[in-house]
Amino acid sequence: STDKITELQEKLFSTKKPLPIISELGSLGEDGLDVLMSFLEKEGDRPTPAVGEAYIELYLAKSPKIGEFLQENFPEGIIPLKSERNIDYSPIQQALVQRKFQEADRLTLLKRCELAGEQAMQRKWIYFTEVENFPSTDLKTMDQLWYCYSQGKFGFSVQRKIWLSLGQDFPKLWTKIGWKKGNLWTRYPNEFIWDLNAPVGHLPLSNQLRGVREFASLMNHPAWKESEK
Ligand code: UYC
Numbered sequence: 001s002t003d004k005i006t007e008l009q010e011k012l013f014s015t016k017k018p019l020p021i022i023s024e025l026g027s028l029g030e031d032g033l034d035v036l037m038s039f040l041e042k043e044g045d046r047p048t049p050a051v052g053e054a055y056i057e058l059y060l061a062k063s064p065k066i067g068e069f070l071q072e073n074f075p076e077g078i079i080p081l082k083s084e085r086n087i088d089y090s091p092i093q094q095a096l097v098q099r100k101f102q103e104a105d106r107l108t109l110l111k112r113c114e115l116a117g118e119q120a121m122q123r124k125w126i127y128f129t130e131v132e133n134f135p136s137t138d139l140k141t142m143d144q145l146w147y148c149y150s151q152g153k154f155g156f157s158v159q160r161k162i163w164l165s166l167g168q169d170f171p172k173l174w175t176k177i178g179w180k181k182g183n184l185w186t187r188y189p190n191e192f193i194w195d196l197n198a199p200v201g202h203l204p205l206s207n208q209l210r211g212v213r214e215f216a217s218l219m220n221h222p223a224w225k226e227s228e229k
Helices: 002-012 019-026 029-043 049-061 064-073 090-097 101-116 118-123 128-132 136-148 156-165 170-176 213-219 222-228
Strands: none
Touching: 002 019, 002 029, 019 029, 019 049, 029 049, 029 064, 049 064, 049 090, 049 136, 090 101, 090 136, 101 118, 101 128, 101 136, 128 213, 136 156, 136 222, 156 170, 156 213, 156 222
């Protein structure tokens, strides 16, 4: 077992596909978790899905020693919760590390309303013109939270990549990410898949009840173009 752990440790620091190794180490008890802590010490300042997965494995282990390590080194998780409008994104981070995806989705809509301002908070939905004025910093924070705490499956930038690959065709995107089956819309909330078995890009949701323009503004936001350069 020590041999096994040493082997996984070596692989972890050299492979291009660390995610399965991290999950395996997470299931191998204290010695495996020690490797994950050293992985976080080394890589924790560069958030990736691998770093997020290691953080979650450690967080869910619920050991006092590990709790102290996380509290000391990553009190706010592994994503810097930057906001240009003084918005607190820690509730989304809290939900995601516990893999409570439905709650994280509700919070992500709530925070988008907060970002849009007082009127959007009252009406509980967002105009596309408000999305255009969202600071890139805040959108990227929400996107990184979803991306890094979902093994790279979820997030606005993931949805955008798929949308671009489909020639910016929204109906094709909805089918691809499980928001529509044939002519039928997926019904909120029970028909959506609230775990990592969902199709890539399934979450977070954008309600299409008032048309596609809000989601189109999100997909077209300058935030994503900067990092694609
Ligand atoms: N809902 O169908 N949706 C709601 C989605 C549509 C509808 C919330 C997503 C189609 C109604 C979320 C899809 C449609 C409500 C989503 C989807 C429709 C509602 C809660 C696939 C009918 C009640 C947050 C594209 C044909 C609320 C919110 C209301 C809620 C998400 C109906 C997250 C991704 C066109 C009646 N749907 N939604 O926004 O406002 O309220 O009346 O997209």
